[in-house]
Amino acid sequence: MRRILSCAFILTLLLGFVLGSRPAAAQDPCPADYDLNNLVNEDDLYAFLEIWHDAVEADVNQDGLVNEDDVYAFLALYQVGAPGADANHDGVVSLDDLYYFLQAYARVTHSPSTDFDGDGHVTESGSEDVGDLFAFLNHWYGGC
Numbered sequence: 001m002r003r004i005l006s007c008a009f010i011l012t013l014l015l016g017f018v019l020g021s022r023p024a025a026a027q028d029p030c031p032a033d034y035d036l037n038n039l040v041n042e043d044d045l046y047a048f049l050e051i052w053h054d055a056v057e058a059d060v061n062q063d064g065l066v067n068e069d070d071v072y073a074f075l076a077l078y079q080v081g082a083p084g085a086d087a088n089h090d091g092v093v094s095l096d097d098l099y100y101f102l103q104a105y106a107r108v109t110h111s112p113s114t115d116f117d118g119d120g121h122v123t124e125s126g127s128e129d130v131g132d133l134f135a136f137l138n139h140w141y142g143g144c
């Protein structure tokens with residue numbers, strides 16, 4: 001019975017990873033531990049800032065959320081070579097942009113949410129949500 005339970009648990013974890021579920025910042029006992037290693041240090045700040053910025057690259061339809069809609073939005077732009085698909089900002093729409101976008105998308109969807117101000121958005125009008133940075137820094141300076 002225990003073996004069956006642990007198999008089910010591992011399967012649930014794997015499924016959660018594949019489907020892109022992520023730990024919720026609000027449920028984490030120490031939200032500033034962004035990289036989830038039980039320490040709060042500069043690594044957490046860098047990790048947060050990276051994902052905070054990646055969210056802007058990944059939120060192609062600029063609705064404040066990073067989800068499957070952005071993949072479809074990116075592919076629609078990419079297929080016609082629209083400037084909006086120039087994910088790496090080198091002035092050309094190429095295969096590199098597809099990799100660049102997918103990497104940013106995967107990093108965001110497999111990391112804890114950066115919505116630290118709890119407004120439901122990880123970007124704001126196509127830019128970083130500054131409220132999330134301030135809210136994160138509040139936790140981080142407080143050591144948790």
Ligand SMILES: [Ca+2]
Binds near residue numbers: 033034043
């Ligand atoms: Ca940490």
Ligand SMILES: [Ca+2]
Binds near residue numbers: 059060069
């Ligand atoms: Ca979006």
Ligand SMILES: [Ca+2]
Binds near residue numbers: 115
């Ligand atoms: Ca937010």
